[in-house]
Amino acid sequence: MITRFLWQGMDRNLRLFVLLVLAVGIALxxxxxxxxxxxxxxxPAWLLQLIGKYLSFALLALAVDLVWGFCGILSxxxxxxxxxxxxxxxxxxMRQIGSRGVYGNPILPDFMVFLNYKELPWFWYGFxxxxxxxxxxxxxxxxxxxxxxxxxFRSRVTGVYLSIITxxxxxxxxxxxxxxxxxxxxNNGMTxxxxxxxxxxxxxxxxxxxxxxxxxxxxxxxVVSAAIVGSRFxxxxxxxxxxxxxxxxxxxxxxxxxxxxxxxxxxxxGIAGALYVPQVGIINPSEFSPANSIEAVLxxxxxxxxxxxxxxxxxxxxxxxxxxxxxxxxxxWLFALGALFIVVTLLLPKGVVGLWGQLKARSQAxxxxxxx
Amino acid sequence: xxxxxxxxxxxxxTVSFDGFKALNNLSLxxxxxxxxxxxxxxxAGKTTxxxxxxxxxxxxxxxxxxxxxADLTKLDEANIATLGIGRKFQKPTVFExxxxxxxxxxxLAGLRKWHRLLLAQPTKSEGDRLAEILSIIRMEEQxxxxxxxxxxxxxxxxxxxxxxxxxxxxxxxxxxxAGMTDVETETTAQxxxxxxxxxxxxxxxxxxxxxxxxxxxxxxLHEGSMLAEGTLDQVSADQRVVEVYLxx
Numbered sequence: 001m002i003t004r005f006l007w008q009g010m011d012r013n014l015r016l017f018v019l020l021v022l023a024v025g026i027a028l029x030x031x032x033x034x035x036x037x038x039x040x041x042x043x044p045a046w047l048l049q050l051i052g053k054y055l056s057f058a059l060l061a062l063a064v065d066l067v068w069g070f071c072g073i074l075s076x077x078x079x080x081x082x083x084x085x086x087x088x089x090x091x092x093x094m095r096q097i098g099s100r101g102v103y104g105n106p107i108l109p110d111f112m113v114f115l116n117y118k119e120l121p122w123f124w125y126g127f128x129x130x131x132x133x134x135x136x137x138x139x140x141x142x143x144x145x146x147x148x149x150x151x152x153f154r155s156r157v158t159g160v161y162l163s164i165i166t167x168x169x170x171x172x173x174x175x176x177x178x179x180x181x182x183x184x185x186x187n188n189g190m191t192x193x194x195x196x197x198x199x200x201x202x203x204x205x206x207x208x209x210x211x212x213x214x215x216x217x218x219x220x221x222x223v224v225s226a227a228i229v230g231s232r233f234x235x236x237x238x239x240x241x242x243x244x245x246x247x248x249x250x251x252x253x254x255x256x257x258x259x260x261x262x263x264x265x266x267x268x269x270g271i272a273g274a275l276y277v278p279q280v281g282i283i284n285p286s287e288f289s290p291a292n293s294i295e296a297v298l299x300x301x302x303x304x305x306x307x308x309x310x311x312x313x314x315x316x317x318x319x320x321x322x323x324x325x326x327x328x329x330x331x332x333w334l335f336a337l338g339a340l341f342i343v344v345t346l347l348l349p350k351g352v353v354g355l356w357g358q359l360k361a362r363s364q365a366x367x368x369x370x371x372x
Numbered sequence: 373x374x375x376x377x378x379x380x381x382x383x384x385x386t387v388s389f390d391g392f393k394a395l396n397n398l399s400l401x402x403x404x405x406x407x408x409x410x411x412x413x414x415x416a417g418k419t420t421x422x423x424x425x426x427x428x429x430x431x432x433x434x435x436x437x438x439x440x441x442a443d444l445t446k447l448d449e450a451n452i453a454t455l456g457i458g459r460k461f462q463k464p465t466v467f468e469x470x471x472x473x474x475x476x477x478x479x480l481a482g483l484r485k486w487h488r489l490l491l492a493q494p495t496k497s498e499g500d501r502l503a504e505i506l507s508i509i510r511m512e513e514q515x516x517x518x519x520x521x522x523x524x525x526x527x528x529x530x531x532x533x534x535x536x537x538x539x540x541x542x543x544x545x546x547x548x549x550a551g552m553t554d555v556e557t558e559t560t561a562q563x564x565x566x567x568x569x570x571x572x573x574x575x576x577x578x579x580x581x582x583x584x585x586x587x588x589x590x591x592x593l594h595e596g597s598m599l600a601e602g603t604l605d606q607v608s609a610d611q612r613v614v615e616v617y618l619x620x
Contacts, residue, residue, distance in 0.1 A: 004493075005490070005491055228490070231489065231490050231491070231492070232477070232483070232489045232490075232492045233486055233489040233490045233492075235470060235474050235477070235478060236478060236486070236489055238467075238469055238470070239467045239470060239478055242467055242468060242469055242470075243465055243467060245428075245449075246461075246465050246467070247478075248448075248449035248450055248453070249426060249449055249453055249458075249459045250453055250478065250479055250534075250538060251449075251450050251451075251453030251454040251484050251538070252450055252484050253448075253450040253484065253485075253486075254450075256485070256486040256487075257486045260486055260487075
C-alpha cells in the first residue's frame with residue numbers, strides 16, 4: 001500500500017527528475033573520490049560543498065512550495081524551521097568536539113566555558129547521540145509548526161496576516177537566539193566543528209557523503225511530496241487553496257489539511273537545515289533573519305510555484321546567480337535580486353517551469369494551425 | 373432544544389453587527405420535502421439567514437434546529453454540511469484547477485477526513501455514482517476538462533452536479549437566476565422543481581417572475597424579521613409587503 005501511495009503521484013517527468021537528482025548526488029561524489037585530482041573530470045571538493053549546499057536549499061524550497069504552491073499558505077518564516085533543524089545538527093557537532101576545543105573541556109562547548117557555565121544545560125542532553133539529534137531536527141520544527149498552525153488555522157488567520165505572523169515568528173526567534181543566555185552560542189552561533197559520526201568534517205570523503213545525503217533526501221522529499229500532492233488529499237489541498245470556504249460548505253474541516261501539510265513542510269525544512277550546517281561549518285542566529293525566508297519564497301517563485309520540479313530549479317538558478325554575483329560584483333547582488341523578483345512577477349507568473357509549458361503550448365498551437 | 377417535526381426550525385433568531393440587527397427575532401419553519409422561496413428587499417437579512425443556517429455566522433440568540441435533533445448554533449460549517457445541508461452560491465463556484473470529475477469527486481458524500489484521504493483509492497461504487505451524476509448533468513464529454521475552461525452555463529450545471537453528489541437533505545440556493553436571461557431563468561425553475569422531488573429546498577430570490585414560476589410558498593423578510601408568509605398572490609396583496617418591497 002505504501003509503495004502504491006509513493007508511486008501514484010509521480011508522472012514521467014518527475015520520475016526522470018528524481019533520477020537526475022540521484023544521478024548528480026552519486027556522480028559528483030564519485031568523480032571526486034575515484035578520479036585523480038589531475039584529471040579534467042575530477043570534481044573539486046569546493047564544488048561538492050557548493051552543490052551539497054544548493055541541494056539542501058532546494059529541499060527548503062520544496063518545503064516552501066508545498067505550503068505556498070499547493071495550499072496557498074505564504075509562509076515568510078520557513079527559514080526558522082530550517083535554522084532550527086540546523087541548530088539541532090550544530091548541537092550534535094558541538095558535542096562531538098569533546099576535549100579538542102580551545103578550552104579543552106570534555107563536556108562543555110567552548111562558548112559555555114567562556115560564559116562561565118558550570119554544567120551542561122538540560123536541553124543539551126542527548127545531543128551527543130546522532131540519532132537523537134536528527135530526531136530533534138525533525139521534531140523541533142514540526143512542533144513549532146504544529147503550535148503555530150494549530151492556533152492560526154483554527155482562528156482562520158489567512159493570507160497576508162498569516163504571512164506576517166510567520167515573519168514575526170522567525171524575527172522573534174532570531175532575537176532570542178542572539179542572546180548569550182539562551183545557551184546556544186549567542187550571536188557567534190556554533191562553529192569549529194571537528195567530526196560527524198567519527199569522520200572529519202573537513203575531509204573530502206565526508207563532503208562527498210554529505211553531498212550524496214543531500215541529494216538523497218531531496219529525492220526522497222520529491223517522491224513523498226508527489227505522493228501527497230497526487231493523492232485524493234492533494235486534490236482536496238489544492239481545492240482549499242483555490243476556494244477555502246467552498247470546501248467548508250462541502251463538509252471538509254480545512255484546518256486539518258492545512259495543519260498536516262504545514263507540519264510536514266516544517267519537518268522537511270528542518271532536515272534541509274540539518275544537512276546544510278555540516279557543509280558550511282557554521283550555524284548562527286542570522287539564519288533566522290527574515291530576509292532568508294523571503295529569499296526562499298523567491299526561489300519558489302522563480303522556479304515555478306505549484307510544481308514540484310520548479311522550486312528545485314529555482315533554488316539552483318538563484319543561488320548560482322548569488323554565488324557568481326556576490327563574487328564578481330558584490331554591490332549589485334541585492335539590486336539583481338530585486339530586479340529578478342519584478343521580472344518574475346511581471347513576466348513569469350508560473351516561473352521557469354511555467355515558461356517551458358507556455359513555449360510548448362505555443363509550438364503545439366502552431367503545429368495545430370499549420371495544416372489549416 | 374425543542375423537538376419538532378420540521379426539517380429546519382428557526383425561532384427568535386437575532387444577529388447583530390455593531391448594533392445593526394441583521395436578523396431580528398426571526399422565526400421560520402421548513403417542512404420535510406418542502407420548497408420555500410424567501411424574498412425581501414436588500415438588507416432584509418436573507419443572506420445572513422443562510423449564513424446562520426450553514427454555520428458561517430453565530431446568532432446572538434435564538435434556536436436553529438435541523439431535522440428535529442441537531443442544534444446548528446453549536447456546529448461549524450463542516451459539521452453542518454456533513455449533517456446534510458448544501459449551499460449553492462449566487463456566483464457559481466467550482467474548483468477551477470480541478471477537472472469536472474474531480475470537482476464531483478470532492479463533493480461526493482463520504483470521505484472528508486484528511487488522514488483518510490491520504491491513502492484513499494477510487495472505489496467502484498464511487499465510480500458508478502460519478503458516472504450517474506455525469507450523465508444526469510450531461511457532462512460525460514467534459515469530465516476531464518478543467519473547471520476554469522467551462523462556460524458559465526456549464527459551471528452552473530457542474531455545481532448542480534456537485535450538490536447532487538453531496539446529496540444534502542436540505543438545499544439552500546442563493547439568488548440562482550441573478551444575471552440570467554428569461555429563458556435560462558425558466559430552465560432553472562424547472563431544474564429546481566426537479567430537485568425538489570427528492571430534496572427540500574430553500575430559495576432566496578429577488579426576481580418576482582422567477583418566484584412566480586416556482587409556484588411555492590413565499591416568506592417575505594423585512595429588516596431581519598418575517599413580514600408575511602403565504603402564496604405569492606397572498607403576500608402580494610398584503611399592504612405592508614407592498615409598502616416595503618413591491619411598491620418600490
